[in-house]
Amino acid sequence: MNDVIPPGRKDQHLDVVLAGRGRHARDAGFDAIRFVHEALPDLDHDKIDLGADFLGRRLKAPLLISSMTGGPARAEAINARLAEAAQHLGLALAVGSQRTAIEGVSSGGLDLNLRRRAPDTPILANIGASQLTRGFGLDEARRAVDMIGADALTIHLNPLQEACQPEGDRDWWGVGAALEALIRRLEIPVVVKETGAGLSGRTARRLIDMGAAAVDVAGAGGSNWALIEGERAADPADKAHAAAFADWGMPTARAIVDVRRACPEAVVIGSGGVRDGVDAARAVRLGADIVGQAAGLLKPATVSTEAVVEHFQRVTRQLRTVCFCTNSANLAQLRRAPLQPFD
Template sequence: MGPSGDALVRRKDEHIDHVLAGKGQGAVASGLDMVRFVHNGLPEIDHDAIDTTATLLGRSLRSPFLISSMTGGPSRAVDINARLAEAAQALGIALAVGSQRVALESRADLGLSVDLRRRAPDAVILANLGAVQFVKGYGLDQARQAMEMIGADGLILHLNPLQEAVQVEGDRDWRGVGAAIAAICAAFPGRLVVKETGAGLSRDVARRLADMGVAALDVAGAGGTNWGLIEGARAAGGRAEAVVAPFSAWGVPTARAIAEAAAAAPGLTVIGSGGIRDGLDAARAIRLGAHVVGQAAGVLEAALVSTEAVVNHFEVLNAQLRLACFCTGSADLAALAQAPLLDDIRL
C-alpha cells in the first residue's frame, strides 16, 4: 500500500522547502565549467539575427529552453504551475510539469489540469509520472490520463532510484521497469521522454533507452539538486539522513551525461539539465550535444514571485546564450554545437 494522498501532498511541499533551503546541493560539480569556448574576435555575423530556435517532439521552440519538472503542495503548486505555463507561452519554450501521481491518486490537482493548456495554448507541455509506478499497478490508462489531464504533447517517465531507495516510503523494487518503459514507448510513439532526476544517465542506460524507442532523453545530471539528499533532509536526524550522507557526490556529472547520451543515442533529442546556472551553461550543454536545455531549481524563486519574474529570468538566459553564439561566430545552435574549444575536454 502506497502513501495516502495527503502524505504525498505533504511530501511535495516539503520537497520545495528543502530545495529552497539548498538542502539538495551535493558535493559534485556539473562539469560544465570544463567547456571553454575559443573567443572569436571577428564573428562576421549579426547578433540580432542569431537563430536560437530548437525542436522538441517535433514542435518548434523559440529558444531551446525547458522549464523542468517542479511541484509542491497545495499552498503553492497552483500558482507556480499557472505562472510557469503563462511564461512558457510568452517565451515560446517548453514546460514539463512535476509528478502527477498526487493528481491521479487524490482530488488535489495541484494546478495540474486543462487550465495549463488554456494558459499556454501554443507551448510544448510534457506530463510526468515516475517510471517505477508502472510496475506498481500503473499502465497505459494512467499514462494517457496524465497527458489528457493537462493537454500534454508528450509524457516524461522519470527515473529516481537513489531518491526512492532513501525515501522512507520509497519504492525499492525496480524489477521490470525497463519492460514497462518499452511498453509505453510502443503505445505512444514519438511522445515519450525519459529523464533521470539528478544522478545522470550513463552511456549504457542511454543506449538501452534508445533501443526501447524513447523519443528524447533528459540526462538530469549530477551537479544540480541531489534528491537523495533532499530525502535525507526530510528525515533529519533519522537513519535515511545517515545512509545518504556519503552519496553527496554520487552520479554522472551533467557535462559527461550529455556527451555520453549524445554519443550513445545520436538519433534522439538530448535534453541537458542538472545544475544549469545561466545561458553560458546552456551554450556549453549544447556544445556537448544537448538540443534543449532544462532548468528547475534555478527558476524556482522566480516562479514563487510572478509570471513576469519567470519571463525575465529566461529572457536573461536567452540573452546570455545569444552572447555566447555571437562571441563564437555561431549564427545558430547547429553552429554553436561545432564551435571550437580552448582545450580538450576531460570529462
Template structure:
C-alpha cells in the same frame, strides 16, 4: 493535504533553502569555447530557435519538472505556463501522481493548456509506478488532463531507496517502459532526477523506443540529500549525506550519451546555472537545456519573474553564440572548443 502532497511541499521548502545541492559540479566549467574576435554576426539577429519532437520553439529552454504540494503547485505551474507562452519555451510539470490518485489536481489540469496554447507541455509520471499500480490507462489520463504533447517518465531509484516508504522494487520497469512507448499516442521522454543517465542505460532506453532522453545529471539538486533532510532520523540524514554526490556529472552524461546515440534528442538538466552553461550543453549534444531548482524562486514569484529569469538565460546564450561566431544553434553545435 495528503501524505504525498505534504512530502512534495517539503521537497519545495528544502530545495528553496539551498541545503540539498550536490557539492560536486555539473562539469561545465571544464568546457571552454574558443573566442572568435571577428564573429561576422549581428548579436541582435542571432537565431535561438530550435525544434524538439516536431515542435518549433523560440528558445531551446525547458522549464523542468518541479515538485510541489497542492498549495504551491498551481502557482508555480501557472507562472511558468504564462511565461512559456510569451517567450516560446517548453514546460514540464511535476509528477501527476497526486492528480491521478486523488481529487486534487494541484494545478495539473487543462487550465495550463489554456494559458499556454502554443508551446509544448509535457506530463510526468514516475517510471517505477508502471510496476506499482499504474499503466497505460493512467498514462493516457496524465496526457489527456493536460493536453500534453509528450509524457516524461522519471527515473529516481536512489531517491526511492532513501525515501521513507519509497518504491524499492524496480524489477520490470524496463519492459514496462517499452510497452508504454508502443501503446501511448504521444512521445515518451525519459529523465533522471539528478544522478544522470549513462550511455549504457541510454542505449537500453533507445531500444525501449523512447523519443528523447533528459540526462538530468549530477551537479544541481541532490535528491539523496533532499530525502535526508526530510527525515526525522539522524541515521537517515547521514545516509542522505553519504550519497549526496552520487551520480554522473551532467556534462559527462551529455558527451557520453550523444556519442553513443548521435540522433537521439537530448535534454540537458542538472546544474545548468545560466546561459553560458546552456551554450556549452548545446555544444555537447543537447537540443534543449532545462532548469528546475534555478527557476523555482522565480516561479514562486509569478510570470514576470519567470520571464526575467529565462530572458537572462537567453541573453547569455545569445552572447555565447555571438562570441563564437555562431549565427544560430546549428552553428553553435560545431563551435571550436579550446
C-alpha cells in the same frame, strides 16, 4: 515501501530546495568547458537564430522548463506562472509528477487550464517509472496526458531518491519491461529522464532502443534528491544513509557527451546544474538538443510570471552572446564552435 504519499511531502521538498539545501556535492562539469573567443565575429547579434524544433513545435530558444512543484496551493500558482512564461517566451514546459492528480488527491493546477495558459507551448506530462509496476499503466498514462493536453509524456527514473526516501518504492523488479511496454503502446512521444544522478550512454541507448522519443540526462550537479530526502527524514539512520550519496552520479557535462556518443541520432535534453545561458551554450556544444532548468526557477516562480520571464530573458541573452562571441549564427554552428583545450 509505502504506496501512499505522506501529507506534506511535496511541500517539504519545495522548502528544502528554496532554502538552498540538497545541492549536489559535485558540480555539473560545465566550468571545464571553455569556448575559443572570436574577437572578430561576422554577425549581427540581434539576428542570431536560437530556434530549435522539439516535439513537432518550433521553440524560440532551446530551453525546457523542468518543473518541480510542491503542495497543492503553492503548486497551482507555480504551474500557472511557468505555463504563462513558457507561452510568452516560446519555450517548452515539463510539469512535475502527476501521481497525486491521477489518484484524485489534488491537481496542483495540473488541468486543462495549463494548456489554456500555454496554447502554443510543447507541454510534457509526467509520471514515475516506479509506479509502472504498482498499478499505473496505459490508462493512467493517458489520463496524465489528457488532463493537461500534453504533447508528450515524461517518465522519470529516480532509483536513488526512492532508496533514500523513508517511504520510497525500492522494488524495481520489472520496471524496465513495464516501461518498454508503455512506450510501445502509448500513442504520443515518451521522454525518459533521470532526476539528478545522470543517464549513462549505455542506459540511454537502451531507452532509445525501447522507443523513447528523447532522453533527459538530468546529471549530477544540481539538486541531489538523496540529500533532499535526507533533509526531510526524521530518523537519524535515514539521514546518515542519504548523506553518503552527496557526490553520487555522473556530472551533467559528462553525461551529455556519453549519451550523445551512444545515441548519435537521439533527441537529448541536457539538464542538471545548468546555472545560466553560458552553461546552456556549453550543454548544446557538448551534444544537447534542448537544455532544461528546474531548481533555479523555483524562486522566481514563487514570485510572479514576470520574474520567470525575466529569468529566461537573461538566460537567452547570455546564450545569444555566446553565439555572437563564437561566430555562431545558429545552434547548428554553435555545436561546431571550437573549444579551448582542457587544462
